[in-house]
Amino acid sequence: MLFRRICCSISKSYHNPFSLSPILTNPSRNPSSYSVYSPNLKTLRLSSRRTISATPNSLVSESSTNSQMDDSKRPPMVPIPHPDSAGRAEVFRALEASLGSSFSSEPIIPDPNPLIIVISGPSGVGKDSVIKRLREVREDLHFVVTATSRTKREGEVDGKDYYFMSKEEFLSMIEKNELLEYAMVYGDYKGVPKQQIRDYMEKGYDVVLRVDIQGAAYLRKILRDNAVFVFLVADSEEALVKRLIGRKTETVEALLMRVASAKEELKHVKEFDYVVVNKEGELEGSVKLMESIIDAEKAKVQQRRAVV
Numbered sequence: 001m002l003f004r005r006i007c008c009s010i011s012k013s014y015h016n017p018f019s020l021s022p023i024l025t026n027p028s029r030n031p032s033s034y035s036v037y038s039p040n041l042k043t044l045r046l047s048s049r050r051t052i053s054a055t056p057n058s059l060v061s062e063s064s065t066n067s068q069m070d071d072s073k074r075p076p077m078v079p080i081p082h083p084d085s086a087g088r089a090e091v092f093r094a095l096e097a098s099l100g101s102s103f104s105s106e107p108i109i110p111d112p113n114p115l116i117i118v119i120s121g122p123s124g125v126g127k128d129s130v131i132k133r134l135r136e137v138r139e140d141l142h143f144v145v146t147a148t149s150r151t152k153r154e155g156e157v158d159g160k161d162y163y164f165m166s167k168e169e170f171l172s173m174i175e176k177n178e179l180l181e182y183a184m185v186y187g188d189y190k191g192v193p194k195q196q197i198r199d200y201m202e203k204g205y206d207v208v209l210r211v212d213i214q215g216a217a218y219l220r221k222i223l224r225d226n227a228v229f230v231f232l233v234a235d236s237e238e239a240l241v242k243r244l245i246g247r248k249t250e251t252v253e254a255l256l257m258r259v260a261s262a263k264e265e266l267k268h269v270k271e272f273d274y275v276v277v278n279k280e281g282e283l284e285g286s287v288k289l290m291e292s293i294i295d296a297e298k299a300k301v302q303q304r305r306a307v308v
């Protein structure tokens with residue numbers, strides 16, 4: 001940049017009398033004392049403070065007389081070869097020598113903080129389906145296995161889908177303050193074990209929590225902006241009800257209760273950070289959007305910092 005500015009100045013003031021060489025050194029980072037000279041003696045006076053010289057083959061710099069850096073502190077003048085005529089390592093070393101310090105290989109930005117991602121939405125919207133697919137495509141996430149007192153559905157695996165336990169066992173966890181959040185959902189307890197979150201976040205994993213709307217509201221209160229809240233919706237009420245019917249897991253009473261709650265629950269969307277429309281037949285698109293949200297969160301300058 002500075003080199004270009006110098007070239008421009010020469011070109012403007014002196015109609016570019018020399019073909020400037022690509023070889024340039026930078027003995028001082030103080031722009032006011034910056035000058036460029038050639039041992040081969042064609043000298044241009046740019047201002048009262050700067051002197052510039054050039055030869056067809058080289059440009060090196062020297063400090064001006066009114067430089068503010070004292071000579072003992074100034075890095076030694078080292079010619080910097082142009083990358084066209086020297087290897088990368090040679091140019092690299094010359095740049096270091098010229099600046100008087102070595103380039104750090106430390107990451108410029110530290111690793112992003114582990115995230116807590118809270119996924120919620122009305123019953124039957126597809127939370128489990130989205131999470132199941134996310135699990136397959138994204139290995140760097142841990143899906144917190146919820147503890148529940150409800151009975152296992154066909155195909156569900158203990159410790160994978162839920163930690164299935166008795167009501168007594170669940171109450172004991174509440175008593176020992178081992179749950180980040182818990183609730184009675186349609187007659188069954190469901191809760192988020194704290195230790196599991198701590199263990200995985202310590203290992204650098206992002207953790208995903210699946211909670212109902214009330215659970216999300218409670219987590220928002222205690223975690224505030226330190227977690228990412230995602231609300232999942234279906235494209236229409238009709239689509240949502242059809243999905244619930246199609247799942248064939250509910251009694252008629254439970255079905256009615258879930259459908260009735262869904263309308264009310266949709267009002268909570270504004271309490272979330274993101275909304276994902278899980279469109280009919282487009283589960284894959286919803287999963288992609290979830291991934292984009294996570295990636296964007298990782299790139300945030302102001303990182304969230306969740307502690308449980």
Ligand SMILES: Nc1ncnc2c1ncn2[C@@H]1O[C@H](COP(=O)(O)OP(=O)(O)OP(=O)(O)O)[C@@H](O)[C@H]1O
Pocket residue numbers: 121122123124125126127128129130243244246247278279280281282283
């Ligand atoms: N994008 C989609 N298009 C069509 N069907 C879907 C889609 N996503 C999920 N489903 C289906 O909808 C039904 C409900 O999905 P799922 O069980 O994942 O919902 P949920 O939100 O986890 O429900 P609950 O809160 O009651 O556990 C399932 O049969 C699932 O296969």
